[in-house]
Amino acid sequence: MNTRASTALGADLSAPVLLKEGTRLLEPNVYRTHVNGQPAVVKDYSRYRRTLLAPIARLMVRHEARMLEQLKGWRHAPALLGTLGGLALGMEFIPGETLSTSALVGQEVFNDLQAALDKLHSAGITHNDLHGTNVVVSAGVPVLIDFTSAWRFPRWLRENPISRQLRRSDNANLLKMQQRLTGVAPSAEQAALTAEPGWVRGIRTGWKRFYRRMKGEAA
Ligand SMILES: Nc1ncnc2c1ncn2[C@@H]1O[C@H](COP(=O)(O)OP(=O)(O)O)[C@@H](O)[C@H]1O
Ligand SMILES: [Mg+2]
Missing domain, CATH: 1.10.510.10 (Transferase(Phosphotransferase) domain 1)
Known part of the structure; x- marks a missing residue:
């Protein structure tokens, strides 16, 4: 199978089962499905299509694809199957x-x-x-x-x-x-x-304080 990040997956996706629904910002919907007969997982950001966040979602898909591509053949990471229309990523399903x-x-x-x-x-x-x-x-x-x-x-x-x-x-x-x-x-x-x-503790404490204040102001 060609596992280049630029590979476009075929549309042979059958009966997807939702594994995880993306609820927070820029979280994908994650499906279990089959790609060309092989059990696969698709991380799907297509709900961001035609939104201002679409370019970021595309970058995230490309980034994860590139990481998986670099780990090709390693038994401790799933194999990349390819990307789908830029906003979804397909990979090997790991049973367990x-x-x-x-x-x-x-x-x-x-x-x-x-x-x-x-x-x-x-x-x-x-x-x-x-x-x-x-x-x-x-x-x-x-x-x-x-x-x-x-x-x-x-x-x-x-x-x-x-x-x-x-x-x-x-x-x-x-x-x-x-x-x-x-x-x-x-x-x-x-x-x-x-x-x-x-220095890490300092940044972490500062960030938490800032975040709490922002949340307090937003509430
Ligand atoms: N390749 C995979 N094989 C098996 N299960 C997977 C695979 N990828 C994701 N999952 C399941 O879907 C969940 C969400 O996927 P994940 O890549 O962690 O998405 P998120 O970025 O939203 O956390 C995982 O916690 C795991 O249960
Ligand atoms: Mg996760």
């Missing part, structure tokens, strides 16, 4: 349960997930939205999905403070999921490695 719905997940899954995340980071990519709903465990293998917020840093920028902070934050999210699902708390070394530096 997300970490947010699985009750029992063994430590091996988290060891695999940590190795996968290290590999992603060593390719210069940060996921930036690592939560239970964005990891599907398929026959014991953790598969990362939802690369909307992912970012690839060029080699010369990989050791800059922002890139390091995003890697640290991916790792902290993984450890949180691990603690929730296996009860294993991070080791002292892991806790030290994922602790937020002062």
Whole structure:
């Protein structure tokens, strides 16, 4: 199958089942369907067609497609099937349960997930939205999905403070999921490695205050 981001998917989409309805701003509707006979997931932003947000939605589709294209052949990410009219993205359907719905997940899954995340980071990519709903465990293998917020840093920028902070934050999210699902708390070394530096805490607190004030004023 041609997996280039520019690939236009055929219209052979059968009986889509809604997996997640996009309710918040710039959230896609996510469907399970078949593309050319293969189980697939389509992330669909077409409700933004002919709106001012259409160009941003198109950028998001292109961006996620490009990320998946770069991860082609990797067992920890779904294969890209292509894009549909610029406002929808098709990818391989990963059978299994997300970490947010699985009750029992063994430590091996988290060891695999940590190795996968290290590999992603060593390719210069940060996921930036690592939560239970964005990891599907398929026959014991953790598969990362939802690369909307992912970012690839060029080699010369990989050791800059922002890139390091995003890697640290991916790792902290993984450890949180691990603690929730296996009860294993991070080791002292892991806790030290994922602790937020002062400048990040400052930005976060400032942002929260600003956001609360904006919400207060809007109410
Ligand atoms: N390739 C996939 N295989 C299986 N399920 C998927 C796949 N992609 C998405 N899903 C399901 O749809 C949900 C929403 O998709 P996601 O890409 O996370 O969209 P959003 O950007 O709205 O969070 C996921 O939490 C997961 O349950
Ligand atoms: Mg998601």
